Amino acid sequence: MDILEILDLVGVGVFAASGALAAGRKSLDLLGVLVVAAVTAIGGGTLRDLLMDRTVFWTVEPRYLWIIFGAALLTVAWSSRYRPPRNSLAIADALGLGLFAVGGAQVAETGGLPGIIVVLLGTMTGVAGGVLRDILVNDVPMILRRGELYASAAIAGTTGYLLLQWMGMARAPAALAGMGLIVSLRMAAIGWGLHLPTFTVKE
Numbered sequence: 001m002d003i004l005e006i007l008d009l010v011g012v013g014v015f016a017a018s019g020a021l022a023a024g025r026k027s028l029d030l031l032g033v034l035v036v037a038a039v040t041a042i043g044g045g046t047l048r049d050l051l052m053d054r055t056v057f058w059t060v061e062p063r064y065l066w067i068i069f070g071a072a073l074l075t076v077a078w079s080s081r082y083r084p085p086r087n088s089l090a091i092a093d094a095l096g097l098g099l100f101a102v103g104g105a106q107v108a109e110t111g112g113l114p115g116i117i118v119v120l121l122g123t124m125t126g127v128a129g130g131v132l133r134d135i136l137v138n139d140v141p142m143i144l145r146r147g148e149l150y151a152s153a154a155i156a157g158t159t160g161y162l163l164l165q166w167m168g169m170a171r172a173p174a175a176l177a178g179m180g181l182i183v184s185l186r187m188a189a190i191g192w193g194l195h196l197p198t199f200t201v202k203e
Helices: 003-025 030-051 063-081 087-111 116-136 151-166 171-192
Strands: none
Touching: 003 030, 003 063, 003 087, 003 116, 003 171, 030 063, 030 087, 030 116, 063 171, 087 116, 087 151, 087 171, 116 151
16 A cells, blocks of 8 residues: 555545534534535545546445544544544645545546546545535535635645646655645635635626
8 A cells, every 4th residue: 555545545534534523513413423424535536436437436445434434433532522623624624625636636647637627526526525514514615615725725736736747756746745735725724814816796
């Protein structure tokens, strides 16, 4: 198992934890927590695989489901004993976004797709699970919140990943750099309030 496979599994666990935290903030029962955690962790990858006409990844790799349930239950146990930090959900989401967006782009690359499609599928892999999570817990999806650096961070990171490879960098370090860019942009948005300019039509 190489570093990128390990990071993929870490991404599943992190996104599952973010789903569990979101469910806990809405006081869902344990089944609800597991459902939201699973949808958050595998939603984006499932949609990507369906669009690419691939076998959905978690149907042939049950370890993803075990990691999801384990991460969700650990999050429940830890949060029951300790109060999660104020930005814990946003931080977990930022890490999952970085890991999944670049991982999704790598899967899209294997299909020989054009660069712009690779970026779009990578971005979708990163953001779709969070969108489904927010809908299930009745929150405004992060991607739709005004000026939020979310999908734009995923686009920047996946584009950077492809550009670094085009410039001659090996695949693994390019992937790590792309993930780092996405996480850095999201953390900057969380910590310093960075956001995109908004467009308003005057009546």
